Amino acid sequence: MPTTTVPDTRCEYCALIVASDTVVTLVEGDRVCGDCATGLSLCDGCAIHTREVGYTVTDTALCPRCLDGWSRCDRCDLFTRDITAVIDGPDVCPTCVENYDRCDECGAYAEHTETVQGGNEVCSTCRFDDYHYCEDCDTLIPLSDDRCDNCYHEGGHHLVHDYDYHPQPLFHGEGPLFLGMELELITPHSQFDDAVELAVAELGDLGYLKEDSSISPCGFELVTHPMSWDYARTRFPWQLLNKLRLLGCRTDSSVGIHVHVSRAGFSSPAHIYRWLKFVYRNESQVTTLARRRSRDWAEFSPEARSSAAEFAKGSTNGWGRYQAINVYPAHTFELRVFASSLYPRQVKAALAFAAASVEYTRTLTAAQVARRRGWEWSAFTAWLSTRPDYADLLTELEVLRCACRHSSNRAPPPTSPRCATGHCPTRTATATP
Structure with a gap:
């Protein structure tokens, strides 16, 4: 039987006859000889000769088919x-x-x-x-x-004082512990005047308003005169916060609540030391209650924490006022940790924690710390549960599920019926030493 041969073909470029087994087929379908193919580009994608290539941002040359x-x-x-x-x-x-x-x-x-x-x-x-x-x-x-x-606001509002305004304090309620609140809030431009006039009218002689350049784009700082926790709980115009919110006032992560705690409300330097240590040792739970962790405005720095003994003795040689507890004021300690809010329960919880933490550490003994874990958050919440005056704080802790959290910040089992009182069956991990 005769052998079948593949007929030779003609190069479509130079028209020379070439052996079929040496024909090069281009991406475009043209059949050319090896010499003509040598002058063409080779696609980096499919490795087939092509009449034209496109250059890519990855420094490759691709044929039209590969560029699809x-x-x-x-x-x-x-x-x-x-x-x-x-x-x-x-x-x-x-x-x-x-x-x-x-x-x-x-x-x-x-x-x-x-x-x-x-x-x-x-x-x-x-x-x-x-x-x-x-x-x-x-x-x-x-x-x-x-x-x-x-x-x-060119020229300002006559009811909003300059940032450095410091009037003679008017004390409200019975001491020895007094609290002063600074609540920063943001207002709509169109409602600024109405919000100012409403706040001043509702506060009366209990407080005043100040400018604060850190509040953007528009707003003011609501500042109270010193008041006892009982007075704040029962006499502060809490409905004002709801009214301001209905006017369009708001808060965000850029604004906070600062609570000033009177130095005269502490019984001794040892009491101040216990309070400072309690707050710093329970950083995780305190920041959960505060609804923020701010390294810029309220840092829990190791340096400030280790200086508690010096601060308790009256030293202000510290690490700046933007600490969780600012020790610079002459007559107060400024607790700066809280996010601002226009919801009464959250604001009450901030003031209640300031008052309750001072009272809790007032009589805390070395034996209670050593044998009853007095530094721990669960011991504090158990103490709170027997004091109805701090019900707003307990409610907020329950909502935030932070009263019985583990040191890993995992929430306790949702079926635990007594979590907020500090009696959760799952023991809270020991606070960081």
Whole structure:
């Protein structure tokens, strides 16, 4: 039988006859001789010769077939699998996109951004959807506002005092322990005057308002005169917080509650030492109750903790006032740990903890610490459960599920009926020494 032979073919480029087994088939389907193929590109993806290649951001050359699904960057002209649309600009690769600013509001990259009140940079879409110019200047502000912060409060409000305002204290209630509260809150621009006038009217001689540059974009600090816990619990106008909230006032992570505890309310330097140690030893539970952990404004620093004995003796050679307990004031200790709130129970819990922790450590003995674990949170909550005056604190602890937490911060079993009283069947881990 005769052998079947494959006929030779003609190169589609140079028209020479070439043996069929030496023909090179291109990606595009052309059949060419080896010499003609030598002058063509070889695809880095499929390793087949091709008439044209596209260069990629990964420094490879790919044929049209391998480039299927890729996009070309309008800025560098390279191909990429990831393309980003720039608002008012080109579609670009991940490398070129770094040349554009990102909108602080929507997160998109933009050819041009504009600065709005507060310093954020926004794209043209967000600028036209959400901002307009202040009526009195060229500052871009939210559509809901008429004027920017500077123009709206130019000259201030006569009922809001300067930050360094310190009137003669008016004591309310029976001592020896008095508490002073500083509650920072944010107000809508349009409701600022109404919020100020409402707060001043409701507080009467119990407190006053102060400016605070850390409150942004608009707000004030509500400050009380010294008051006993019993007076605060029964006589502070708690309905004011709800009324302010209904006006649109709010709080966030940038604002806090500071509780000043009178130094005269302690029975001795040893009492101060016990109180400082109790707060610092129970950092996890205290920050859970406080609803925040702030290294910038209320740090539980090891240095301050180790200086408790010196602070108890009156030293203020410390680590700055932005500690969990600020020891700098001459007549008070400032407990700075709490997140701000306009919910009465949360604010009551902050004041109640300040008062209760002082009273709990007033008669705490070495024997109770050594044999009854007096430093532990469970011992404190057990003590609280026998004192109805601190019911708001116990309720808040129950809600936050922090009264009987383990040192790992895991919540106790949800079926535990007595968790908030400190009598949970699962023993709380010993506080950090």
